Amino acid sequence: MAFDWLTGGSTPQFWKNYVALFEGDDKEHRRYVVFDMEASGLDWKEDVILSIGAIGVVGNAIEVGDFLQVFVQQDKFTTQSVALSGVLKEPKAEKFVEAEAMIQFLNFVKDATLVGHNVNLDIEMINQALKRLDLGRLKNPIMDTNTLYQRWKDLPDDSHISLDELCDVLKIGKSDRHTASGNAYTTALVFLKLKRKLGI
């Protein structure tokens, strides 16, 4: 159990609110937040978040209105990262500083279970961003669609499948890919299918 968020003396209110959410335990109407992010690269120590897309799932349905999309203003904004993420395709989108983006993200996810594809890297990047703000690590339970797929197919732990491949296997259209929010939506569809097949 990580207690490092306690050591900072005065903790900001949003963080207190966030942490307080994990005290109750209501498994009945479990909310899942499926998310994806674009980053400046794949090194979780060096690279930074450029955008996050996240969408809520309750029961067997994606709640379309339960949606977050946030673009992060970063100094470390290279041509390479633009090519990689395509974030510039939304030149008019309002961008927030990293701290504001994290507040929005935490306020949105609340105590939901976080779901992503190969999610560990994304989680680590968020934890790094929280660390830069002198805060603790994410408290949310985490599910990985890659792991769920392994479980469903009884594959070895080290097997890897990309989101594209998974979409092919599950017959999900890939037209919405290429942005964080599009990926989040596609991953959410993947999650709904796996959730049903595994009886989660």
Next chain:
Amino acid sequence: MKNPVAQGIADFLKHFPPFSSLEYTGLMDISAQSKVIYLEKNQVLFKGGDATHADFYVVKDGAVGLSLTSDAEETLIDKCDEGDILGLRPFFAKNDYLMTARAREESIIYGIPIEVFRPYITGNPKVLEFLLESFASQTRNPYDKERSGKLMAENVVFSDQVADIQYFQPIKYTRNPITANADDVLKFIAKTMANSAVGSVIIQENQLPIGIITDRDLRSKIATGLLSIDVEAREVMTSSVITVPENISVAEAQMLMLKHDVGHLCVTRDGSDKSPVSGIISEHDVVAAQTNTPGVLLKQTRRASNAKELKYVREKLTDLIQSSIDSLIPISHISNIVAEINIAITRRAIELAVEKIGSLPPVRFVWMNIGSQGRKEQLLLTDQDNALIFEDVEPEQYNNVKRYFLELAEMVIEYLGKVGYEPSPNKLLASNPQWCKSLTDWMKQYDAWINTPAEKNVEVSTIFFDFDFIYGAPAIEDALSSHIGMNISRNKKFFAYLASDTLQNPPPLGFFRQFLVESDGEHKDYFDIKSRAIEPLTDAARLLALSMNLIEITNTYHRFKKLAELEPKNAELYEECAEAFNTLMRFRTEEGLLNNSNGKYLNLNELSKSDKVKLKNCFQPISDIQDMIKHRFSLTSIK
């Protein structure tokens, strides 16, 4: 914040009516509040009988089937593909789902909250028009002539034409409604409403409508404590009231209710609020006018105040049968529904007759349907066969009591005759002194049938073993059935008689597998489906069921089903007989509806080749079951 997911949904919806008539911003608003649902193949979205959901659904990918379930058998009624709407029923009627929606393949569905969509329906004439047109034409998309599905499929099952005509016919509504004055005290108005079981009262001044008080007003203004129950009507009433002219159509009434978001319309002489009140139309009237559903027919039956109204119900029932046949609803399911309504009609006729006589029955009694009505197999209008059993009375009272019941039966049979049920030509009627008698006399009658079956004057007995007690005292019913049950068991002679009677009808196929047709008379060369195919099965089922002491199951299909359960060794044959019986009933009903006859004779020349094969396939089980009966009741030795 932009929501690309909602945008994706809006981009999809805009290609399909009625969404295509909406502004893009409206579509975005609707999409942003919707849900995306994944259905695995065979997963159920909603089930018949479930309370309706807050959302209606649009198919994004895949296909969803709508089906009716009866006797654990699912029959597909309609299929919804990409862009099709389903589950919009609560917008029109606030009942449970009638049908089951089940994914026929993996599907992605958009769920849209009806409350979110409602303002777009009422606020946009094109959307409203589309839905009303879909509703009226019973097609999912009236703009698309190629594909016709049923937009309201999960709501109602009836044939297109009938719906069409009904929809544009004048609506039936309450004439001379209850009215009150503006200075009446609310408490007394509410009392009047409660006493007369109405949901609204028109407030009038000099015979002109100035407002209306409905259940809704009482709920929102009084029950919430906003106003006290001692205020005057004028303070509570909703004003102005929406007025309409007389002879308004169902379609128009519904449109106006949606447009003004009201549940009641006030009918006036010239349609304006400057002319006297002549009636009131409630939401219930609109729903009732559109649905030939069994529930509505039952309700109308119970409310009928004369034979003419009962006749109207029976006519609508014929429409319902026709459309159910067209929709391939299982025949056993249709028979059940028709039987329930037939029974309700008879019950109502009995009640009306008692009212007309003006004095209550002197003792307890039972009205018994026999024959095809007793077996609940009456789809077409056929003859009445019935009987009456009254409680045992002192000998000196007997004649008076009997006289009362004979008079009652006479009247009931007359009512039913007016509805369209011809009295039995063999006088197997409760108004016949022979078939209207006390419990003890009936027990003696059954004893005679059971103990000396083949004697003269007792031969007509068989159809009296297909009885359905439809009205009266359960104690009498129980006494009679258990008496019959006790007497019947191990009575070999009785069963031998029944068996030989059953085998009177030979299997309907000749040696060369040709149909046996009538060789002379009016129906020369026609196939008599009733006596050659249906009756042998009915007789066999009766014999076998009675021999296993199944006294109270009288329906042929259910008798075979039960037999299959009790005798696993022969289950397959029994199942085949049950199926064959249903198929034959369908043939007969279709024939009857087509030629407005009792469907007894089929013109083989009018049957398609595949129908002939289907018909012939029903004959093998008849022949098999007759063989079994021959062996089981050792007929060879008796004859």
